[in-house]
Amino acid sequence: MQTRFIEYFLALERERHFARAAEYCNVSQPTLSAGIATLEGQLGKRLIQRDRRFVGLTPEGEAILPWARQIVAAVEALEQSSATARGALKGELRLGAIPAAMPVIGHLAGAMLARHPGLNIAVRALTSRQIERDLAAFELDAGLTYLDFEPPAHALTVPLYAERAMLISAVDGVHVPDPLDWSDLAELPLCLLHQGMQNRRILDARLAERALALRPIITADSYLALLGLVQQGRLCSIIPDSHTRLLEGLQWIRLHALPDPQEVSRIGIIVSDSAPMSPLAQAVLSVARELHLPKSP
Template structure:
């Protein structure tokens, strides 16, 4: 069985469109369709539901999906191991990172590139749940995510730093206390991440333990969107301290420390706990273990 045919099958499942799947594989649509038909012939089972266009997988297609992913991942790892036995690590490293970790992820990527200059790095902003799911499906090589709250399953982890919260507001906007406590926050007009983001779930859990609840006026899925709203002066937001570091020197932004929660929100690098481990995952862990983040980051 040619692995290329399995790649066509996975691309079609991922793109859910014959034309886009063919383009992602750099082949024509007839070539992709013929390849999948050949794979179906070799297995003796129909894998794709067809009705003029892609309509999903058959039960047999769903059944082979995890095995197809594992086969392609193993083939890729085999090629990488053979290629690096007497040479530098090459290829593409697929890294998923939660939005809260993006400033630190920049330092991680720089360290990876310094160690492995022939490696291309693809960074995608994902939720913690998406990272865990895509690692399990062999769609990521590594992730940067929270380690303690809703800890990822079946993963090896290297902690990078611990996150603290900061209140961000506009200097000429609404009045905020110089030293706010969590009760003050519950009374402020807020814009926050939505509850699909783990940073927000951690925040909500801490407030719930104090008998408080935040009711934001606006929610978003990115800190860029929240900062754009805060700058207008009518709302404030709660952000990780590493994002607050990026705002230093901006004449409109006011950064106010918040009380410690008493629990460390550690963020680190994770890879799937598999044996044997692929060279890309091994390389990311090695870099993460040696990474020293600049002043302003700390590990509790």
């Protein structure tokens, strides 16, 4: 059984389309189809439901999916281990990061490349749940996410920093009381991340503890979108303090401390708690343990 046929199968399951899967694997569509057919012949089972196009996996295809992912991940780790036994770590580090942690990506990537200059790093903006899912499916080597609220399962973690939330408004925009109370926050016109983002769920939980709820007028999935909305002057938003360095020099923006600045959320690196651990996962953990991030203003 050849590993590349299993890779074709996984690509088709991920892309849900024969042509896109073939493009992802850098082969022609007939080559991909023939490879999957060969895999089906070797297993004696149909793995793909076909009707002139991809329909889905058969029950047998669903059954082998986790094993196929493990096989491909194990082969990749085997090749990395062999290549790095007497040389530098090379290859692509696949890193998933929640939007709240994006401002620290540069520090982590810089430290990784300083120690392992032969690496390439692919960063994907994902929710915390997507990071957990993709780690379990061997589609990520590491994640940068929240550690305490809805803690990740089956993961090794290295804390990097503690995040505080801040309110932002436009200088000539919405009037924000000073000092700010939690009840004031619930009454302000807000644009926030949607509830699929853990940052928002943490914020909602803190308000619920005080018998309050936030009712944003607009929701989005990126802080860049929230900043654009706040700049118009009619809305406020809540962002992590890690973003404040990126906002330095912007004359239109105003920062406001939330009522309890001591409430923090830890963010750190996570990798799958599996043995043996891949060289890439080991390298990320090692660098993360020694990484010193600058404090937010």
